[in-house]
Amino acid sequence: MPFPAGGPTDLVGRAAAEILRDDLGQPVIVDNRAGGNGTIGLGAIAKSAPDGYTIGLTAITLATAPHLGPVPFDALNDFSPISNIASMTPVIVANPALPASTFTEFVAYARANPGKLSYGTPGVATVPHLAAEMLQSAAGIKLVHVPYKGAAQQIQDLLAGSILVDFQSSLVLALPQVKAGKLRPIAVLTPRRSPLLAEVPTVAESGYPGITAAPWFGLGGPAGLPRESVTRMNAAIVKGMRSKELIDRFTAIGATVQTSTPEEFAAYIRSEYARWGEVIGKAAIKAE
Numbered sequence: 001m002p003f004p005a006g007g008p009t010d011l012v013g014r015a016a017a018e019i020l021r022d023d024l025g026q027p028v029i030v031d032n033r034a035g036g037n038g039t040i041g042l043g044a045i046a047k048s049a050p051d052g053y054t055i056g057l058t059a060i061t062l063a064t065a066p067h068l069g070p071v072p073f074d075a076l077n078d079f080s081p082i083s084n085i086a087s088m089t090p091v092i093v094a095n096p097a098l099p100a101s102t103f104t105e106f107v108a109y110a111r112a113n114p115g116k117l118s119y120g121t122p123g124v125a126t127v128p129h130l131a132a133e134m135l136q137s138a139a140g141i142k143l144v145h146v147p148y149k150g151a152a153q154q155i156q157d158l159l160a161g162s163i164l165v166d167f168q169s170s171l172v173l174a175l176p177q178v179k180a181g182k183l184r185p186i187a188v189l190t191p192r193r194s195p196l197l198a199e200v201p202t203v204a205e206s207g208y209p210g211i212t213a214a215p216w217f218g219l220g221g222p223a224g225l226p227r228e229s230v231t232r233m234n235a236a237i238v239k240g241m242r243s244k245e246l247i248d249r250f251t252a253i254g255a256t257v258q259t260s261t262p263e264e265f266a267a268y269i270r271s272e273y274a275r276w277g278e279v280i281g282k283a284a285i286k287a288e
Contacts, residue, residue: 020233081266
């Protein structure tokens with residue numbers, strides 16, 4: 001697990017571990033190797049023996065981190081993709097003091113006030129930051145980035161009015177405040193609306209079809225995994241993720257289940273690698 005214990009990311013990884021344990025009849029040990037926004041753990045996966053006994057949670061970090069600086073892995077050649085698992089639902093939320101109730105009004109306000117509207121993200125080069133860069137380029141607006149070290153402080157500052165707009169990686173922290181009427185949802189950044197905010201449109205359907213950004217997670221091992229191991233684990237994950245209990249558990253944290261074949265997942269990683277490389281290069285973003 002390239003991320004710390006606890007939170008939505010850990011839930012995704014542990015759900016995969018449970019599925020493999022139950023389906024394969026083997027003990028599965030979860031080893032959290034956090035650090036470097038996931039790059040340390042991904043490097044450990046890439047360098048492990050390709051015997052089918054060490055696998056890990058892969059993430060969108062595979063597609064973004066190599067464009068930001070040196071990483072301990074080759075994203076396209078050091079892994080054996082097994083299956084996509086899930087993606088989160090990033091959301092744009094606003095303090096009610098923002099004079100905009102819809103995404104269209106938000107863009108219009110930002111366009112009329114270039115460089116005056118600050119927005120928060122969980123940090124430089126995170127998916128919300130990259131999504132905001134995409135949006136600014138497509139909509140012709142200029143926002144001021146305020147990077148945080150995590151989503152919780154973002155929400156607190158947004159509630160306090162220190163910032164008026166916030167790009168969150170998932171719905172987990174924002175949703176209770178939205179339901180309480182303390183924050184205003186502007187749009188979600190997924191291709192389809194979230195069942196948890198069915199009335200809130202996507203950025204794509206609001207006039208910017210190319211602006212989608214969702215942190216995704218999958219399962220993979222080091223390059224050279226035996227084909228039979230990849231096929232067996234893929235079948236277990238695809239079957240296990242169809243469970244209503246798991247789908248409901250993921251939906252509750254704003255995640256969407258999305259399994260795939262190993263070949264589909266490999267193609268998806270390549271497409272995401274190219275896509276985010278272009279965004280990062282165009283915006284000249286560097287890791288902090």
